[in-house]
Amino acid sequence: QVHLVESGGGLVQAGGSLKLSCVASGHTFFSQYTMGWFRQTPGQEREFVAAISKIGGTIIYADSLKGRFTVSRDNTKSTAYLRMINLKPEDSAVYYCAASTNRGSPGRSRHEYQYWGQGTQVTVSS
Numbered sequence: 001q002v003h004l005v006e007s008g009g010g011l012v013q014a015g016g017s018l019k020l021s022c023v024a025s026g027h028t029f030f031s032q033y034t035m036g037w038f039r040q041t042p043g044q045e046r047e048f049v050a051a052i053s054k055i056g057g058t059i060i061y062a063d064s065l066k067g068r069f070t071v072s073r074d075n076t077k078s079t080a081y082l083r084m085i086n087l088k089p090e091d092s093a094v095y096y097c098a099a100s101t102n103r104g105s106p107g108r109s110r111h112e113y114q115y116w117g118q119g120t121q122v123t124v125s126s
Contacts, residue, residue: 020081022080035099036049036100037049051108095121
């Protein structure tokens with residue numbers, strides 16, 4: 001079992017940047033988890049943002065976010081990151097990190113992730 005806690009969200013003006021962190025704890029080895037980032041706005045489905053494989057060799061992004069968002073991880077710190085630049089009002093959402101024990105390449109479906117953080121709010125003002 002792994003416990004995930006996100007931080008780094010907040011209010012930022014359009015064009016600004018934020019870096020989210022997701023710290024994992026519990027009786028686990030962080031490197032055994034693929035890490036994903038998702039976001040959700042009220043009344044909408046949880047949307048895939050990015051994912052990174054267990055040792056960082058494979059990274060995938062939602063096509064619409066590629067170039068502005070960068071996912072990374074530091075297994076020595078049991079932490080995953082999501083760097084977001086040139087933020088837009090439509091990026092406003094609750095951002096969640098998630099962990100998956102599945103084998104193979106990182107997935108885009110929220111159903112592939114077994115563990116979730118509580119989320120951190122990102123609000124981008126115009």
